[in-house]
Amino acid sequence: MTALRFAVTDGWTITRRDLLHWRRAPSIAVITLLFPVLLLLMFSYLLGGGMAVPDGGDYREFLVPGMAAMVMLFGLETTFTSVATDATRGITDRFRSLPMSPSAVVLGRAGADLLQSLATIAVLIGAGLLVGWRWHNGLGPALGALAMLILLRIALLAVGIFLGLLAADPQAVVAMQILVWPFGFLSNVFTSPATMPGWLGTIADANPVSATVAAVRELCGNPGWPGTSWFAENATLLAVVWPLVLLAIFFPLAVRRYQRLNR
Amino acid sequence: MPAIEATGLVKRYGADTALAGLDLAVPEGTVCGLLGPNGAGKTTAVRILTTLLRPDAGHATVAGIDVVKDPAKAKAALGLVGQHAAVDEVLSGRENLQLFGRLHHLGARTATRRADELLAAFGLTDAATKSVRHYSGGMRRRLDLAAGLITEPRVLFLDEPTTGLDPRSRAEIWSAVRDLVRRGTTVLLTTQYLEEADQLADRIALLDHGRLAAEGTSDELKAVLGGDRVEVLLVDQSDVDEAAHLLAVPGLEVDRDAAKVSIPATDRVDTLSGVIRTLADAAIPAQDIAIRRPTLDEVFLHLTATEVPA
Ligand SMILES: Nc1ncnc2c1ncn2[C@@H]1O[C@H](COP(=O)(O)OP(=O)(O)OP(=O)(O)O)[C@@H](O)[C@H]1O
Ligand SMILES: [Mg+2]
Numbered sequence: 368m369t370a371l372r373f374a375v376t377d378g379w380t381i382t383r384r385d386l387l388h389w390r391r392a393p394s395i396a397v398i399t400l401l402f403p404v405l406l407l408l409m410f411s412y413l414l415g416g417g418m419a420v421p422d423g424g425d426y427r428e429f430l431v432p433g434m435a436a437m438v439m440l441f442g443l444e445t446t447f448t449s450v451a452t453d454a455t456r457g458i459t460d461r462f463r464s465l466p467m468s469p470s471a472v473v474l475g476r477a478g479a480d481l482l483q484s485l486a487t488i489a490v491l492i493g494a495g496l497l498v499g500w501r502w503h504n505g506l507g508p509a510l511g512a513l514a515m516l517i518l519l520r521i522a523l524l525a526v527g528i529f530l531g532l533l534a535a536d537p538q539a540v541v542a543m544q545i546l547v548w549p550f551g552f553l554s555n556v557f558t559s560p561a562t563m564p565g566w567l568g569t570i571a572d573a574n575p576v577s578a579t580v581a582a583v584r585e586l587c588g589n590p591g592w593p594g595t596s597w598f599a600e601n602a603t604l605l606a607v608v609w610p611l612v613l614l615a616i617f618f619p620l621a622v623r624r625y626q627r628l629n630r
Numbered sequence: 631m632p633a634i635e636a637t638g639l640v641k642r643y644g645a646d647t648a649l650a651g652l653d654l655a656v657p658e659g660t661v662c663g664l665l666g667p668n669g670a671g672k673t674t675a676v677r678i679l680t681t682l683l684r685p686d687a688g689h690a691t692v693a694g695i696d697v698v699k700d701p702a703k704a705k706a707a708l709g710l711v712g713q714h715a716a717v718d719e720v721l722s723g724r725e726n727l728q729l730f731g732r733l734h735h736l737g738a739r740t741a742t743r744r745a746d747e748l749l750a751a752f753g754l755t756d757a758a759t760k761s762v763r764h765y766s767g768g769m770r771r772r773l774d775l776a777a778g779l780i781t782e783p784r785v786l787f788l789d790e791p792t793t794g795l796d797p798r799s800r801a802e803i804w805s806a807v808r809d810l811v812r813r814g815t816t817v818l819l820t821t822q823y824l825e826e827a828d829q830l831a832d833r834i835a836l837l838d839h840g841r842l843a844a845e846g847t848s849d850e851l852k853a854v855l856g857g858d859r860v861e862v863l864l865v866d867q868s869d870v871d872e873a874a875h876l877l878a879v880p881g882l883e884v885d886r887d888a889a890k891v892s893i894p895a896t897d898r899v900d901t902l903s904g905v906i907r908t909l910a911d912a913a914i915p916a917q918d919i920a921i922r923r924p925t926l927d928e929v930f931l932h933l934t935a936t937e938v939p940a
Contacts, residue, residue: 377733381733384729457716461710465705465730467735630684
């Protein structure tokens with residue numbers, strides 16, 4: 368019982384450390400919050416004119432769910448950088464030498480990163496509403512869509528913690544930042560996988576990001592392309608299954624990696 | 631019961647052996663200086679004793695608690711200041727100490743009060759609200775040390791606490807360590823500075839290639855080199871041979887390049903005045919004549935020499 372209580376209170380202490388970071392370095396927080404909005408505006412106003420959307424729908428309606436998933440993907444960089452920085456700077460070792468709850472390090476990280484993603488999503492939704500995006504099926508499904516996004520973020524959290532502990536080098540985030548883009552583009556975020564060469568389109572449909580985006584569009588009643596591949600047809604199911612699979616793989620890996628820091 | 635006890639600690643990294651069977655016992659309330667050249671295994675030993683690393687073999691207790699079997703309990707009794715400053719760069723000094731205080735399960739108000747006490751004790755009050763990014767290396771190190779002292783641990787581990795500090799900051803840290811010891815904390819400190827071990831440590835353990843090369847008080851270790859010597863620094867290098875000839879006794883040492891001759895100070899002042907007389911009679915001018923105790927540096931070099939001079 369006390370173990371659980373300390374896991375929560377210590378975890379919150381660590382989450383609050385990140386909140387203090389935002390206050391101490393507000394410019395970084397503002398850039399993180401506004402970057403997806405910048406992308407949304409760039410893609411909808413600079414490139415959006417050339418984009419066809421089924422049923423004469425609005426490209427911005429199409430784009431907002433995709434950008435929301437991109438926010439989750441960008442969160443991977445945040446998780447990775449924080450974990451790798453703490454590992455190299457000796458902060459992780461300091462935590463490990465304190466009589467605090469061992470799971471609090473992960474819980475605190477999860478809390479801080481989820482809060483950051485939620486704040487970024489909130490700003491994106493605000494911007495989306497301003498450029499004409501709406502949810503059309505009522506609040507319930509819209510919250511369901513939010514839950515899908517959070518589920519994806521939680522899965523990426525495990526991935527980020529594992530990779531951060533593995534690399535233990537904050538510089539490696541550059542590699543992550545580069546990798547996030549093919550992951551984002553090889554999906555249905557910006558355009559229909561059906562317009563890609565056949566096999567590439569299938570990969571794009573199979574991308575976990577695509578599943579989440581398709582599910583969010585469905586739940587919010589935003590336009591999307593009817594898929595032809597098995598992955599596209601079962602997107603809503605996959606939006607739940609994919610993150611759970613990622614979690615099942617990477618959560619144990621991350622825990623093991625953390626426990627093996629004493630090797 | 632010793633505050634720190636290690637028997638047969640072994641740690642291997644692939645083919646490298648960082649610790650090859652380390653035995654160590656530090657009595658309660660004393661300071662043990664762990665000395666050794668780079669790569670001797672000092673940090674490895676500290677990391678095992680502070681539960682951060684599992685030994686491949688051997689057994690260790692801190693404050694009577696097995697660090698492998700009961701790390702959680704051991705952590706409550708120990709404090710660690712690692713080799714590299716482990717503080718949050720973005721937060722201020724006070725925020726850092728509050729954070730670590732909270733993680734020691736102090737209440738919010740106690741954590742703040744303790745943070746302010748420590749900031750004052752380490753001369754950081756003026757910089758309390760500044761981001762650590764803007765701290766100098768010495769300020770960072772002092773903050774790091776303060777973070778290790780939040781709950782006045784029963785056993786404190788300091789891994790090279792003063793490396794890179796100016797003499798004044800070093801003296802401040804020394805006096806902080808002495809205060810703690812006075813209040814009953816046992817300290818194990820590793821250092822590259824032999825003077826530091828000489829100043830602070832009751833006993834010194836000399837580590838080399840993962841093994842204890844020697845152990846004892848500073849005086850005991852210096853006695854390894856055969857005690858005090860009378861050392862003569864001549865004005866003229868060409869006089870060295872004649873001086874050596876006149877002073878000839880067993881244990882005479884000559885350093886031609888430095889124009890130095892030295893003999894064991896068997897009868898202390900009598901030996902000294904004998905040397906002065908001999909040189910004066912032969913009209914050999916000397917710059918400096920003194921009784922000198924071997925420094926720990928010499929002991930260190932002697933005991934950790936990889937090539938034994940022929
Ligand atoms: N994580 C590691 N992986 C591989 N080898 C390691 C690791 N940590 C230490 N070693 C090796 O173990 C040996 C002892 O290292 P250790 O850091 O304990 O030495 P040290 O006495 O603290 O040295 P220094 O005075 O330079 O801090 C070295 O040969 C080092 O290369
Ligand atoms: Mg070291």
